[in-house]
Amino acid sequence: MPRQHITTHIAILGCVCLGLLAYLFHLDQPVSVYAGTTSTAQDFDSPGSVSVVVNKQRPLGDPGYVPAVLIETGGISLRQEAAEAFAQMARDAEASGVAITAVSGFRTAESQARLHDAYTGRYGTEVAESISALPGQSEHQTGLAVDIGASGGECSLKACFEGTAPGAWAAANAQRYGFIIRYPAGAEHITGYAYEPWHLRYVGPDAAGKIHGAGITLEEYAGLYEPPSAPPSSAPGKNAVEPVP
Numbered sequence: 001m002p003r004q005h006i007t008t009h010i011a012i013l014g015c016v017c018l019g020l021l022a023y024l025f026h027l028d029q030p031v032s033v034y035a036g037t038t039s040t041a042q043d044f045d046s047p048g049s050v051s052v053v054v055n056k057q058r059p060l061g062d063p064g065y066v067p068a069v070l071i072e073t074g075g076i077s078l079r080q081e082a083a084e085a086f087a088q089m090a091r092d093a094e095a096s097g098v099a100i101t102a103v104s105g106f107r108t109a110e111s112q113a114r115l116h117d118a119y120t121g122r123y124g125t126e127v128a129e130s131i132s133a134l135p136g137q138s139e140h141q142t143g144l145a146v147d148i149g150a151s152g153g154e155c156s157l158k159a160c161f162e163g164t165a166p167g168a169w170a171a172a173n174a175q176r177y178g179f180i181i182r183y184p185a186g187a188e189h190i191t192g193y194a195y196e197p198w199h200l201r202y203v204g205p206d207a208a209g210k211i212h213g214a215g216i217t218l219e220e221y222a223g224l225y226e227p228p229s230a231p232p233s234s235a236p237g238k239n240a241v242e243p244v245p
C-alpha cells in the first residue's frame with residue numbers, strides 16, 4: 001500500500017476515534033432522567049433560563065422579576081425566543097386554516113396579584129389557587145407562558161378549549177415550536193394546577209418534543225417530582241387485622 005494511503009487511513013481512523021470520544025463524552029453530561037427521557041444539562045432554577053420551573057413550591061427568587069427583553073406579538077408580550085416561536089406557530093396554524101389568538105402573555109407581579117384577587121373574590125380561595133398563581137409563582141411573569149384562545153372566544157380559559165380547532169391544533173403541534181401544554185389533564189397533583197389546555201409554556205423545541213413525546217410534565221422532566229412510594233404490601237402479616245366485611 002502506498003505510504004500516502006496509509007497516512008490517509010491513519011488520519012481517518014483518528015477522526016473516527018475522536019468522533020467516538022466526543023459522542024461518549026456528550027452522553028456523559030449530567031442529565032435529568034425520567035422513564036428513558038434524558039435531557040442534556042439544563043438550568044431549571046434561573047428565571048432567565050427557558051427551562052426554569054416555577055410553581056407553588058418554586059417561586060421566583062425575586063418576586064418582582066421582569067425579563068430583560070420582552071417582545072410584542074399578537075397584542076401580548078413574551079420573551080424573545082417565545083415571541084418568535086409563537087408568531088411562527090400562529091402563522092403556520094393560520095396557513096392550515098386555524099386561527100390562534102393570544103389572550104395573555106407576560107404579566108407583572110402587580111397584574112398577577114390583581115388577577116388572583118379577582119378570582120379569589122369571584123370563586124373563593126381554594127378555586128382561585130387551583131386556577132391562578134400568586135405573584136412570584138406565575139409562569140406568566142417569566143415571559144415564557146402564553147394563554148391562547150379561539151378567534152370567536154369559544155371555551156375561553158375553559159377545559160372545553162381542548163375541543164376547539166386551535167386547542168386541538170396546539171395539543172398536536174405546539175411542541176414543534178417549543179411549547180408544551182404546561183398543565184395537562186390528570187397532573188394537578190404534580191403541577192399544582194387544574195387542566196389548562198390553553199396555557200402554553202415555551203421550553204424550546206428539544207425539551208418540548210421530549211416532554212410531549214413522553215406525556216410527562218415539566219416537573220417530571222426536570223426530575224423535580226417524586227412519585228409517592230408504593231403502598232405497603234397487602235399481604236397479611238403476623239399482626240394483620242382481618243378486614244371487616
Ligand SMILES: [Zn+2]
Nearest residue numbers: 145146147199
Ligand atoms: Zn396561563
